[in-house]
Amino acid sequence: MPEPQVTLTPRGARRLLLGHHWVYRSDIQATDNLEPGDTVRLRDPGGRFLGKAWFSSRSQIAVRLIVRDDVPIDDDYLRRALQAAARFRQRVVENATAYRLVYGESDGLPTLIVDRYADTLVLQTLSQATERRQETFVRLLEELFHPTAILERNDPKVRLLEGLEQRVGVLAGSYDGEIEACENGRRFGYDLLHGQKTGAFLDQRENRGAAAGYIRGELLDCFCYTGGFALTAAAQASSVEGIDLSPAAVAAAQRNAERNQITNATFREANAFDVLKQYDEAGRRFDAVVLDPPAFAKNRASLPAARRGYKEINLRALKILRPGGLLVTCSCSHHVPESLLLEIVAEAAVDARRQLVVLERRTQARDHPILLTMPETHYLKALFLGVLS
Numbered sequence: 001m002p003e004p005q006v007t008l009t010p011r012g013a014r015r016l017l018l019g020h021h022w023v024y025r026s027d028i029q030a031t032d033n034l035e036p037g038d039t040v041r042l043r044d045p046g047g048r049f050l051g052k053a054w055f056s057s058r059s060q061i062a063v064r065l066i067v068r069d070d071v072p073i074d075d076d077y078l079r080r081a082l083q084a085a086a087r088f089r090q091r092v093v094e095n096a097t098a099y100r101l102v103y104g105e106s107d108g109l110p111t112l113i114v115d116r117y118a119d120t121l122v123l124q125t126l127s128q129a130t131e132r133r134q135e136t137f138v139r140l141l142e143e144l145f146h147p148t149a150i151l152e153r154n155d156p157k158v159r160l161l162e163g164l165e166q167r168v169g170v171l172a173g174s175y176d177g178e179i180e181a182c183e184n185g186r187r188f189g190y191d192l193l194h195g196q197k198t199g200a201f202l203d204q205r206e207n208r209g210a211a212a213g214y215i216r217g218e219l220l221d222c223f224c225y226t227g228g229f230a231l232t233a234a235a236q237a238s239s240v241e242g243i244d245l246s247p248a249a250v251a252a253a254q255r256n257a258e259r260n261q262i263t264n265a266t267f268r269e270a271n272a273f274d275v276l277k278q279y280d281e282a283g284r285r286f287d288a289v290v291l292d293p294p295a296f297a298k299n300r301a302s303l304p305a306a307r308r309g310y311k312e313i314n315l316r317a318l319k320i321l322r323p324g325g326l327l328v329t330c331s332c333s334h335h336v337p338e339s340l341l342l343e344i345v346a347e348a349a350v351d352a353r354r355q356l357v358v359l360e361r362r363t364q365a366r367d368h369p370i371l372l373t374m375p376e377t378h379y380l381k382a383l384f385l386g387v388l389s
């Protein structure tokens, strides 16, 4: 049976032709009868075929492009897309057994996320279309990768916009509560059912490795989660201190230090805003500070408050850094582009009377590939700044 058709407005068609992968509901001119999650044929107002897409009956993003060619979206297509995603990771993932295997749109599988933690896979199906095909994805992942277990972390809020419930659990195989995997030559434990995101912030892996190359002396790792930046740098540093608001994260960081026989690391549960202020006022100084906060700007409306938050932590961090020190400052808010983060840190540097040089302007690890024509796939910014004086 031929797939149902969706006709775009001229504006919707233009957007797609300019390289974007999403079409908003307001850019749809007409549709056949559609079910949630249907695969549809996209056409311009003149009837010209534009590609195959997945339809959502609820999200403002009404269709998400799968492919621009007129090919069937069947098991064979999905299998080939998963294989291509895996081949790409073989090229770009170095020295790690935990990484993102599938990153949605960037892998031609919109809203499908698959993270690999050693032999266990964690799945997110974030739209009606991938939800509807979840059993197929589980079957194909088993066939291609023979994982010990497949879990689902379908608890991100975006699922609510699709009218989908929040769900976490084991979909296949057996999982006993913790996985050990490695990155940058260190071993880490991962709690895949209860940890943040799918268990870890895999997107910072390359930045953790690169930062370690610069870090010497005393490091303060604010928003440390399970200790990634601190423990990766611990061998080069004289001491590392990690701060996180989450007791579970701090306990995991301590276990990760033991796992790697690291003895110069301390982790504690505290609010990074308070700690930075206390250290500043007490005259405590560090040679390196890492700021990797959660997204302060979840939407445009929260941008002014987010700006103040980023300014505050960057200002404090600069005040407690010794000359010759390193600031690693990050933002994972899509609404804070790199130019804005640079502007905020520049303001903080002027206020703190510090002279900085930009050593590196980095982004998410390459297993979270950024689509050139789709800015939404780029969300992580990580600036490495040297303190001259």
Ligand code: SAH
Pocket (backbone or CB within 6 Å): 196, 200, 201, 204, 208, 222, 223, 224, 225, 226, 227, 228, 229, 243, 244, 245, 246, 249, 270, 271, 272, 273, 292, 293, 294
């Ligand atoms: N750097 C980490 C990831 C950090 S994610 C890594 O490489 O793995 C952001 C972390 O900030 C989360 O662990 C969250 O628990 C923590 N957090 C959120 N608000 C905080 C606050 N005010 N003070 C300290 N930690 C906070």
